[in-house]
Amino acid sequence: xxxxxxxxxxxxxxxxxxxxxSELLSxxxxxxxxxxxxxxxxxxxxxxxxxxxxxxxxxxxxxxxxPYGQADIVLSFEQAEGLRAIDWLAPQGRMIVSKxxxxxxxxxxxxxxxxxxxxxxxxxxxxxxxxxxxDRMALELGNIRLVNTILxxxxxxxxxxxxxxxxxxxxxxxxxxxxxxxxxxxxQGQTLAAGAVTA
Amino acid sequence: xxxxxxxxxxxxxxxxxxxxxxxxAYPGTPSTEILENIAEHYPSIYAxxxxxxxxxxxVGIGGSxxxxxxxxxxxxxxxxxxxxxxxxxxxxxxxxxFVLISADDPAMHSSQNEQDNRYxxxxxxxxxxxxxxxxxxxxxxxxxxxxxxQFDTPVMLRMTTRVSHSKGIVDLCEPxxxxxxxxxxxxxxxxxxxxxARVRHGKVLERMAKLAEYAETSPLxxxxxxxxxxxxITGGISYxxxxxxxxxxxxxxxxxxxxxxxxxIRQFVETHERVLVVEELEPFYEEIIRAAGxxxxxxxxxxxxxxxxxxxxxxxxxxxxxYLEKPVGAGYIPAELFPRPPVLCPGCPxxxxxxxxxxLRLTVTGDIGCYTLGTLEPLESLHTCICMGASIGNAxxxxxxxxxxxxxxxxxxxxxxxHSGLTGLLDAVYNKSNITVIIADNRVTAMTGGQQxxxxxxxxxxxxxxxxxxxxxxKALGVESVRTVDPLDYEASVxxxxxxxNRPGPSVIVTTRPCALMPQRIMSTPYEVxxxxxxxxxxxxxxxxxxxxxxxxxxxxxxxxxxxxxxLCTGCTLCAQVCKPxxxxxxxxxxxxx
Numbered sequence: 141x142x143x144x145x146x147x148x149x150x151x152x153x154x155x156x157x158x159x160x161x162s163e164l165l166s167x168x169x170x171x172x173x174x175x176x177x178x179x180x181x182x183x184x185x186x187x188x189x190x191x192x193x194x195x196x197x198x199x200x201x202x203x204x205x206x207p208y209g210q211a212d213i214v215l216s217f218e219q220a221e222g223l224r225a226i227d228w229l230a231p232q233g234r235m236i237v238s239k240x241x242x243x244x245x246x247x248x249x250x251x252x253x254x255x256x257x258x259x260x261x262x263x264x265x266x267x268x269x270x271x272x273x274x275d276r277m278a279l280e281l282g283n284i285r286l287v288n289t290i291l292x293x294x295x296x297x298x299x300x301x302x303x304x305x306x307x308x309x310x311x312x313x314x315x316x317x318x319x320x321x322x323x324x325x326x327x328q329g330q331t332l333a334a335g336a337v338t339a
Numbered sequence: 340x341x342x343x344x345x346x347x348x349x350x351x352x353x354x355x356x357x358x359x360x361x362x363x364a365y366p367g368t369p370s371t372e373i374l375e376n377i378a379e380h381y382p383s384i385y386a387x388x389x390x391x392x393x394x395x396x397x398v399g400i401g402g403s404x405x406x407x408x409x410x411x412x413x414x415x416x417x418x419x420x421x422x423x424x425x426x427x428x429x430x431x432x433x434x435x436x437f438v439l440i441s442a443d444d445p446a447m448h449s450s451q452n453e454q455d456n457r458y459x460x461x462x463x464x465x466x467x468x469x470x471x472x473x474x475x476x477x478x479x480x481x482x483x484x485x486x487x488x489q490f491d492t493p494v495m496l497r498m499t500t501r502v503s504h505s506k507g508i509v510d511l512c513e514p515x516x517x518x519x520x521x522x523x524x525x526x527x528x529x530x531x532x533x534x535x536a537r538v539r540h541g542k543v544l545e546r547m548a549k550l551a552e553y554a555e556t557s558p559l560x561x562x563x564x565x566x567x568x569x570x571x572i573t574g575g576i577s578y579x580x581x582x583x584x585x586x587x588x589x590x591x592x593x594x595x596x597x598x599x600x601x602x603x604i605r606q607f608v609e610t611h612e613r614v615l616v617v618e619e620l621e622p623f624y625e626e627i628i629r630a631a632g633x634x635x636x637x638x639x640x641x642x643x644x645x646x647x648x649x650x651x652x653x654x655x656x657x658x659x660x661x662y663l664e665k666p667v668g669a670g671y672i673p674a675e676l677f678p679r680p681p682v683l684c685p686g687c688p689x690x691x692x693x694x695x696x697x698x699l700r701l702t703v704t705g706d707i708g709c710y711t712l713g714t715l716e717p718l719e720s721l722h723t724c725i726c727m728g729a730s731i732g733n734a735x736x737x738x739x740x741x742x743x744x745x746x747x748x749x750x751x752x753x754x755x756x757x758h759s760g761l762t763g764l765l766d767a768v769y770n771k772s773n774i775t776v777i778i779a780d781n782r783v784t785a786m787t788g789g790q791q792x793x794x795x796x797x798x799x800x801x802x803x804x805x806x807x808x809x810x811x812x813x814k815a816l817g818v819e820s821v822r823t824v825d826p827l828d829y830e831a832s833v834x835x836x837x838x839x840x841n842r843p844g845p846s847v848i849v850t851t852r853p854c855a856l857m858p859q860r861i862m863s864t865p866y867e868v869x870x871x872x873x874x875x876x877x878x879x880x881x882x883x884x885x886x887x888x889x890x891x892x893x894x895x896x897x898x899x900x901x902x903x904x905x906x907l908c909t910g911c912t913l914c915a916q917v918c919k920p921x922x923x924x925x926x927x928x929x930x931x932x933x
Binding site for chain 1: 341369472500501504506508576579586666667670671672673674677678679680682709712880883885887889
């Protein structure tokens with residue numbers, strides 16, 4: 141990995157498992173001998189509001205928050221939240237976005253609409269979009285909560301950590317009886333990313 | 340050994356390594372995880388959730404007086420509640436070391452104000468330390484306890500959301516054994532009669548003079564030199580942002596922020612062409628530095644007093660001050676999007692309560708908790724929120740001024756009522772107020788992540804204990820009409836509230852239904868909409884449930900019908916109860932999603 145700081149912004153909606161994904165990511169970083177910091181806020185915003193987690197890794201990390209407009213990867217658990225975070229993405233950065241659509245109650249009253257095609261909007265702005273049907277994949281694996289490891293699997297293709305490191309991070313942080321299915325979800329994400337890049 | 344820890348986890352670890360014997364707190368974002376971690380990982384420390392911060396602080400004073408090292412933790416506004424004992428404990432001083440962690444919330448991620456508690460340390464005349472990352476959070480807890488014993492004073496460790504909730508690598512050490520002392524009777528020190536307190540006030544001032552000398556030589560206040568003409572004075576999380584933006588600038592890094600090392604700062608100021616102060620929220624350092632005659636030092640005119648700083652804000656301010664190019668900022672055009680404010684969860688019992696209050700169009704004084712979200716569209720049935728327990732007093736005052744013809748209701752949660760609602764309710768009885776108090780009892784401190792409280796039947800350390808009975812408690816305070824209702828029974832809730840509001844004298848309704856999320860996620864078979872039966876009337880939308888979304892199918896007037904996301908629906912039945920055409924039904928087994 142180069143000496144530059146790598147910045148990953150993870151966004152989603154409260155309750156989607158954003159925090160576990162950022163936990164796994166920073167764990168993998170320190171297992172690889174890097175300095176790492178991550179930052180997020182807890183409390184009221186977690187009740188169905190926007191959740192963001194900043195993860196930074198490199199030789200020496202100062203700020204736990206990513207400088208605005210400098211995320212190498214934005215990992216979004218929800219279509220519109222990916223669009224909301226687009227201004228954090230660095231010019232050559234990658235947007236990895238789940239096709240999950242979570243329409244908030246506020247969009248039911250006419251004042252605000254949920255965009256028809258947030259992923260299309262993203263693609264208008266940057267060619268570096270990988271849209272993942274993570275909900276369907278997770279449900280096929282038997283648990284909607286696997287969305288986070290699937291997405292992380294996709295992101296892992298753009299980070300230079302060894303496969304064993306990721307697996308060790310998952311074994312360390314995921315509850316024992318969910319380890320196998322999470323490893324499977326992670327591997328599926330990785331495979332999908334390989335396809336997306338060559339395509 | 341190195342470990343990735345949040346500031347809060349690191350502070351808990353620091354308490355363990357420093358031989359702390361007692362820790363007490365009331366949960367409050369961003370401080371909550373400190374005590375949770377102590378209870379979970381370090382069972383050698385007695386740890387408790389107290390009913391409120393004042394009690395936590397007083398328990399802590401007792402622990403220190405008794406000779407055990409003590410930590411108390413609370414959010415910034417919690418220190419207001421504990422300010423009474425704090426101000427006088429500052430006079431008596433300690434026996435064993437005492438550290439107060441104040442976790443401030445710049446930008447109010449989960450708070451009602453963004454007060455800067457460094458001023459409370461100054462107000463109480465106790466030293467204040469400011470960590471800037473997890474490692475320092477751990478180290479400074481230990482150091483604060485040493486300072487506390489050396490200078491006979493409580494010490495404030497002032498953290499902020501970004502320090503408490505950011506993770507970084509921390510070096511772990513072995514715990515040191517701090518001997519457990521005993522209480523030595525010394526009424527001149529511990530009984531603050533006026534005659535004793537006058538003497539102690541003098542001691543406080545003597546202590547502050549010694550602490551000022553200590554601050555001058557403390558390695559926590561350090562200068563990082565690169566030979567630049569610009570010098571920056573900074574501390575806390577702001578230090579990290581400065582280092583991020585200009586790693587090689589001369590920095591005066593403050594660790595002891597009260598009292599400030601003014602001699603050392605003066606030397607720094609005199610040896611730099613220009614000096615800027617970078618600190619979040621109030622101009623705390625800046626005021627003290629300028630008041631000491633260093634009037635060329637600037638800060639707030641560039642950095643602002645509101646919200647959190649960030650690498651971007653610091654870069655922008657340094658640009659405005661004439662250093663640095665304009666920061667690059669966004670690489671892509673931001674999108675104009677709907678807001679996504681926090682909402683009550685699917686299945687939340689408070690939803691039924693607020694739907695009923697909305698139906699009755701009552702004036703509702705509110706309080707601090709998840710249910711504060713009842714103020715937002717579409718429920719819009721909570722009309723005030725000031726601080727913990729304020730709903731009852733607010734309702735009483737409003738009723739005395741406006742009368743109760745329109746019906747005045749105070750809503751507060753179970754934990755909030757036990758925190759500081761009891762005295763308010765006592766006032767309602769004593770001063771013959773005609774209000775209805777609703778205790779929204781979801782049997783957990785929900786907003787902060789599901790902590791125990793005196794009515795849950797369990798302690799922080801996981802022991803079974805006596806659970807307060809709200810009905811008996813309200814009766815004992817003298818309320819004659821006390822009843823319970825299930826908030827997810829819509830008709831019953833409307834009827835109960837209507838009846839109590841129209842009854843003369845104070846009354847109490849306890850809405851009883853556990854939180855849908857904590858301690859366990861409650862999921863039953865989801866409900867579904869029969870689209871052919873749905874008229875698109877939007878009554879279910881008006882419950883503001885995240886599981887209900889507009890269908891692509893429209894009604895005759897072109898309005899969307901409703902659908903239910905089966906992965907979110909908890910089967911609480913509330914929407915089915917309000918659906919006039921009875922189009923919402925229990926999902927049939929074939930469509931069941933596990």
